[in-house]
Amino acid sequence: MDKIIIIDFGGQYCHLIARRIRDLGVFSEICPYDIQLKNLKAKSPKGIILSGGPNSVYEKGSPHLSDEFYNYISQEQVPVLGICYGFHLIIHHLNGKIESHTLKEYGKTEIKIIKSEGLFEGLDRTEIVWMSHGDQVKEMPEGFEKLASSETCPIVAYRNDQKLLYGVQFHPEVSHTQKGPQILENFISNIVHAEKEWELKNWIENSINIIYKKIGSHDRAILGLSGGVDSSVAAVLLHKAIGERLHCIFVNNGVLRKNEAFEVQKTFQDELGFQNFHYVDAEEEFLQSLQGIEDPEEKRKIIGHKFIEIFENKTIELEKKYPSIKFLVQGTIYPDRVETAATSKTAAKIKSHHNLTLPEDMKLKVLEPLKDLYKDEVRKIGLKLGLPEEIVHRHPFPGPGLAVRIVGTINKERLEILREADAILIEEIRKEGIYREIWQAFCVFLPLKTVGIMGDYRTYEYLCAMRIVESQDAMTANFAKLDWDFLERVSTRIINEVKSINRVVYDISNKPPATIEFE
């Protein structure tokens, strides 16, 4: 299958470029800029895109590509498209001139197109693009032809058809660049001539075959099913491949939402006909180990370790009964594996988020059938495989569950209060028809009592916060500016229907500086 490799220089849009290329039907992958040439060659890229990045090419210590890289693309005739930093990098390598400019360009910018052909086929004389740069190409080496300019930037795009080198100063992958998809399409079709073979339907058939071949006709696999999108899709895929030889372990950790354990069980066992769905009720055990714990990181650690312990014990029990259990399936997806240079510097250092991986001494062979997919691709596959909409489009839910939505210590009473309030919020959000537009919506229990008045009585009850955010990837998020009447309706229902809550507040903080979760 033809493949486009994105070389990552720390640009924040690396994953976006890869997703856009896949949306156009060509498989794409991200590689770090310092990838060894032999590893890059092994991937046989049909075309290469150099990403943007925060550095200036003339700065000491800025990331560059080796001479061998340039020799390779020239020998193998691999077309290269440089975006922003990548656009400068090509010129700099060939001894052109890049300089910082006093007038920086950020945001939507009008450009004038000089040549509407090849990379710019189908573009008008003027176009709106998304810029984000301080440096400019001042002088191009011989053989390069200018394709566009803006008011403050004389060279906005170039081509060198002989060397198959192309570049744009702006970001075609960002939706504000109106003809961005057309430009990327032109690159893959007119320049790279890549075959469009990346299709999810083929992917499903292929991967079911691959899974079947790997596991064979006798061995069994286990999978930790949380009911989240990734593990659910992995489960359905495996079930299609090996049927009852798939063993799903679902652990009730005591910090799930209202009816969650029941619903996951109903979906997989009753509706999807999973024969080996193992429900482990560990509620008491989890709550006991969380007793008196206030520190959120401590809560995360306890829940993570307890989960592994319980999962391992259940696996050992199953292995005794089914010695042919040889595989462990995990719902890892592409962004879990590939941290781009931009995200790796800052991401996940703020909280110990990542779902814990299981210990190696389990001696099982690990299968990660979704490891090359993006979340939206996983969702599409889930739907094609017949998973219900509610699972496929579920809001993300943190591994430590309601434990990080109860500020302070956790107990059954608090969990009960939070579950009821949260269920009302989600029910109203669904009724309003806005569930899909929202990234996450949930209630938070605050261990504070405030005064209220209900009927003729003064009350002294708990405070509940509602957190509803819009986001693309959880790296940044904005609180949802919802209709007051809607918020009033939810607040009234919570106060009337949930015992022990007499006040509801709406969180109007964005991320950053606030995080999505309260803990």
Ligand code: XMP
């Ligand atoms: P924050 O609160 O850092 O959250 O803005 C970003 C995204 O990560 C989720 N989150 C977690 N997910 N384990 C998880 O699996 C965790 O410990 C955890 N903490 C936060 C959060 O729900 C949001 O989607």
